[in-house]
Amino acid sequence: MDACPEFPLLQRLKTTLTMSLPYCSGILEVPPEALKLYYGGQDARCVHPVVASLRLPSLSSKPSHRFIDLQETATSNDPSGLEALANACEQARFGRGEETVLDETYRKAGKMDTDDFMTGLDIEATGLRDAVQLGLLSDKDEKRGVRAELYKLNVYGEGAFFKPHKDTPRSQSMFGSLVVVFPTPHAGGALVLRHNDDQFTFDAAALLSGRTSSIAYVAFFSDVEHEVAPVLSGHRVTLTYNLYYGTRRNIPAPARGLEVFQPPHASASTVKAALAALLDAPTFLPRGGTLGFGLRHAYPIPKVWTHGMESPLKSLGAWLKGSDAALFAACTALGVKPHLRLVCRDYEPGCESEIVLNQMLELGDCIESPEAALLSDGGRRVTDSYTFTGDAQKPWESVLYRDSFGLTVHWVTKASAKDGPRSAYVAYGNEASLDWLYTGVCLLVDVEPYVYRSGERGAWRV
Numbered sequence: 001m002d003a004c005p006e007f008p009l010l011q012r013l014k015t016t017l018t019m020s021l022p023y024c025s026g027i028l029e030v031p032p033e034a035l036k037l038y039y040g041g042q043d044a045r046c047v048h049p050v051v052a053s054l055r056l057p058s059l060s061s062k063p064s065h066r067f068i069d070l071q072e073t074a075t076s077n078d079p080s081g082l083e084a085l086a087n088a089c090e091q092a093r094f095g096r097g098e099e100t101v102l103d104e105t106y107r108k109a110g111k112m113d114t115d116d117f118m119t120g121l122d123i124e125a126t127g128l129r130d131a132v133q134l135g136l137l138s139d140k141d142e143k144r145g146v147r148a149e150l151y152k153l154n155v156y157g158e159g160a161f162f163k164p165h166k167d168t169p170r171s172q173s174m175f176g177s178l179v180v181v182f183p184t185p186h187a188g189g190a191l192v193l194r195h196n197d198d199q200f201t202f203d204a205a206a207l208l209s210g211r212t213s214s215i216a217y218v219a220f221f222s223d224v225e226h227e228v229a230p231v232l233s234g235h236r237v238t239l240t241y242n243l244y245y246g247t248r249r250n251i252p253a254p255a256r257g258l259e260v261f262q263p264p265h266a267s268a269s270t271v272k273a274a275l276a277a278l279l280d281a282p283t284f285l286p287r288g289g290t291l292g293f294g295l296r297h298a299y300p301i302p303k304v305w306t307h308g309m310e311s312p313l314k315s316l317g318a319w320l321k322g323s324d325a326a327l328f329a330a331c332t333a334l335g336v337k338p339h340l341r342l343v344c345r346d347y348e349p350g351c352e353s354e355i356v357l358n359q360m361l362e363l364g365d366c367i368e369s370p371e372a373a374l375l376s377d378g379g380r381r382v383t384d385s386y387t388f389t390g391d392a393q394k395p396w397e398s399v400l401y402r403d404s405f406g407l408t409v410h411w412v413t414k415a416s417a418k419d420g421p422r423s424a425y426v427a428y429g430n431e432a433s434l435d436w437l438y439t440g441v442c443l444l445v446d447v448e449p450y451v452y453r454s455g456e457r458g459a460w461r462v
């Protein structure tokens with residue numbers, strides 16, 4: 001019999017939570033003003049959408065000022081507004097070597113410069129900039145912040161395309177591009193991305209089908225080659241933004257109305273499906289147990305904890321982001337309670353066991369055995385600790401500590417030992433010395449025995 005038949009399911013869950021991609025994509029529901037577009041010469045940028053909408057009749061009577069509600073085009077059969085927008089565009093050029101060239105065998109599309117139009121889409125207020133930051137920057141870079149600079153409006157009519165290329169970085173801090181696709185009726189025009197040996201397709205026409213108040217977005221790093229396949233019918237209207245590293249900032253949880261497709265870890269429904277498939281396997285933890293996940297993002301937890309400070313775990317649930325938020329939501333949706341905990345290990349040289357805490361402790365200044373102090377203050381020892389390796393030959397790496405009162409934890413992803421708060425204590429060995437209790441933050445999930453979870457309460461089946 002296969003030693004670990006649920007291996008592919010574990011692998012899927014781990015990959016879902018940790019996979020890093022060179023791009024992110026999704027759909028965002030936006031307010032009506034975000035789909036309003038003013039164009040037609042220098043003055044278009046000076047027209048505030050609210051003021052402009054009051055003055056529409058006089059505006060539209062002037063041929064140099066035009067307005068289009070892209071939401072209306074999504075439901076009407078009259079393409080004249082989109083044709084007028086397409087006609088107001090110039091032919092798009094592109095960079096070839098040192099030059100900017102026009103070559104319709106390589107790129108066929110219309111373009112408008114930022115001086116000549118004004119979009120009602122506010123990428124800050126709608127949460128789009130945050131979605132890009134969350135989806136594209138890894139754990140290590142996530143606090144760098146993203147600044148998005150509007151670059152062009154493009155209209156790809158029937159037969160328009162853009163052959164494979166990489167975007168020209170406009171400065172050293174430019175690291176990528178963001179493309180927003182409006183819900184205008186069109187077919188074809190998928191964006192194909194290539195990176196190393198991987199290929200990804202972002203088909204906005206398919207993603208937006210049946211939606212009138214959403215935009216589709218894709219953001220990718222500058223080293224990603226990409227091409228726009230020919231548009232088969234209709235008009236593909238896009239905004240492109242150059243992405244720069246910005247100033248450090250914390251990012252909030254995903255915006256309302258945001259549906260993330262990539263990366264998978266930022267989508268609660270993808271994480272839920274992967275976790276549900278694992279819990280549905282009769283061979284996985286047949287007698288129940290505890291699943292452990294290290295949090296993958298950094299949080300504004302005070303680094304040094306002293307007695308009297310608020311519990312660092314108290315408000316963390318509301319702060320979770322990206323994969324952590326998705327995992328928490330997925331557990332809740334499946335009816336398995338996620339518990340945020342601190343875990344410490346290696347606090348004593350040579351001792352590899354872990355102790356899980358539900359609050360931070362201050363050990364004080366006369367500690368001979370920090371381990372005993374932690375255990376007497378509510379800490380629980382992980383007596384059987386298994387870490388998923390991702391290696392089919394030896395799926396679990398285990399550390400067993402013979403003690404029948406502790407916890408058995410199966411770590412799908414491991415908590416980094418030092419990303420939580422820490423507190424100082426004086427350890428007495430041969431001589432007294434200042435030492436630190438280091439903690440990591442993790443999420444523990446109690447899994448019921450298979451007979452219970454597969455019964456009536458197996459509500460996680462999706």
Ligand SMILES: O=C(O)CCC(=O)C(=O)O
Pocket residue numbers: 154162167179191226227228238240
């Ligand atoms: O419209 C797209 O999806 C990509 C456009 C593009 O590659 C560009 O403008 O450089």
Ligand SMILES: [Fe+2]
Pocket residue numbers: 165166167226
């Ligand atoms: Fe491009």
